[in-house]
Each structure stands twice: as structure tokens, then as C-alpha cells.
Amino acid sequence: MPSPDEAIHPVATGRAAQTVAAHEAPTADGNGLVFYSGWFCPFVARTWLALEEKGIPYQYKEVNPYKKEPEFLAISPKGLVPAIKWHDKPLHESLVICDFLEEAYPGTPSLYPKDPYDRAQLRISIDTVSKSFLPAFFRLLQSQEPEKQAQALEEVYDALRKWSAPLVGPFYFGEQFTLADIALAPWVARFYIVEQHRNFRASAVGDKFVKWCEAVRARESFKSILSEEKYYEEIYARYLKDEAMSEAAKATRAGRTIP
Numbered sequence: 001m002p003s004p005d006e007a008i009h010p011v012a013t014g015r016a017a018q019t020v021a022a023h024e025a026p027t028a029d030g031n032g033l034v035f036y037s038g039w040f041c042p043f044v045a046r047t048w049l050a051l052e053e054k055g056i057p058y059q060y061k062e063v064n065p066y067k068k069e070p071e072f073l074a075i076s077p078k079g080l081v082p083a084i085k086w087h088d089k090p091l092h093e094s095l096v097i098c099d100f101l102e103e104a105y106p107g108t109p110s111l112y113p114k115d116p117y118d119r120a121q122l123r124i125s126i127d128t129v130s131k132s133f134l135p136a137f138f139r140l141l142q143s144q145e146p147e148k149q150a151q152a153l154e155e156v157y158d159a160l161r162k163w164s165a166p167l168v169g170p171f172y173f174g175e176q177f178t179l180a181d182i183a184l185a186p187w188v189a190r191f192y193i194v195e196q197h198r199n200f201r202a203s204a205v206g207d208k209f210v211k212w213c214e215a216v217r218a219r220e221s222f223k224s225i226l227s228e229e230k231y232y233e234e235i236y237a238r239y240l241k242d243e244a245m246s247e248a249a250k251a252t253r254a255g256r257t258i259p
Helices: 015-020 042-056 095-104 116-142 148-163 191-198 207-218 220-224 229-240 247-256
Strands: 034-036 061-062 082-084 088-093
Touching: 015 061, 015 220, 042 095, 042 220, 082 095, 088 095, 116 148, 116 191, 116 229, 116 247, 148 191, 148 207, 191 229, 191 247, 207 220
Parallel strands: 034 061
Antiparallel strands: 034 082, 082 088
């Protein structure tokens, strides 16, 4: 039986649709970077933000990862987005791709602070997002019992308080927008879902975090990759009922690490 997620809205909308339209043609710079995306995916948004921030030419290709089409599986063996092809070489995993873009395009704006200590802090911040925030966030979305929702909400707050403790403002390391921001920023566009349905409040994390969210929302790269909210709501309605069939949802349901 096909997954209900296969029927996801097939294309980006709103500002994101305009960005897609600007990147439909093959690149003219000879690098042949192809960005395999799912407009709806927060992990995709990390890579998309990096591409836009660095101003790297890319060709956008929309993929429905739930269909597991053989052509895409040859690029991303797990069938997950995002993925890229660069000089016909495939690469997948959002943060791995962001690191690659940083090294492959040294003449573009850096996503890393210059100070080596700050770079180490950046890696710690990403670890907090990956190991603490994301598992708690998906448990918050998918839990059906009020007591489990309340527990997951506190875990989300704890993770975000830990993440934001070193936050300088407006972004993680001050004025520079870095991978520390990019690793978490896509969920800012999804907080309204847990605000409406799970009592999440950014103010419970702290004033610094609220101001960071505001700065992220005002960032042009962030605004340029957003689709209309109603299409996100269709997707997250399945998470809220614990019916989503994404790999993250299945891992959360089974108590496994999010892939």
C-alpha cells in the first residue's frame, strides 16, 4: 500500500516557488551542482539555506522521497533528501553537504566563525540540536497522551535552553549567520505547529532565543525558501496523529535515533 506521504503537495509555493523558478536551469558555471530537494523538509532547508547564503549556483530538482524511485536511490541510497550531485559525484546528509559547500567554495561567505574555539562551540551547538532537540521535538509532535506531550515539551525547552545559553545575538556568534544557526533555523518555520497544538512557547526558552527567532525570520535567505503555511499544515497533521511515515517519524515511533 502506498504511503499517505506520497500524496504530498508536489511543488514549492509562495516565496520558495520563486526561488525554485530561478534555479530550474542547469548551472552555467560548469560545476554542474544539482540540488535534490523536498520543499517541505527541514533537513533540506539546512542545505538550501547554505546554498542561498553562499550564493552558489545550483540547479533545483524536486524529489518525493517517499516514492523511493531508483534514479534517486542511486544518488541517496536511503532515499532521503537533501542530496546533491557535484561534477556527477553524489553526496547526501544535510550537514555533510553544508560542510562540503564550505570547503568546495572557499570564495563565498563563510558559514563558520574564524576563531577556532568558536568553531568548536559551533560543533557542540549542532550536537545539541541533533541529539537533544530533534528527538524531543518529534516526540512532542507524535506523542498522543497529554502526559507524554508535557514531558516532551519540557525536553524541548531543556534542549533549546542549553543550545541558546552561549547565544550572542542576533545570531549564534553575533552578526555572522553560521552553520550553528542553520542547523536549527528550519524548525523556526515549524514552531507555529507546536504552538497551536502542543502549547510550545519560545518565550519559555528565554528572551535571547525569542530575539534569535525574530532575526532568523527576518533573514532574506530564510524567507526565500518558505512555502505557504497551509501546505506544511497538511504534512504535520499526520505527525500530530502519529501517522507520518517519514524516516524521522518511524524512528521516533520505534524509539530509535533519527537518521
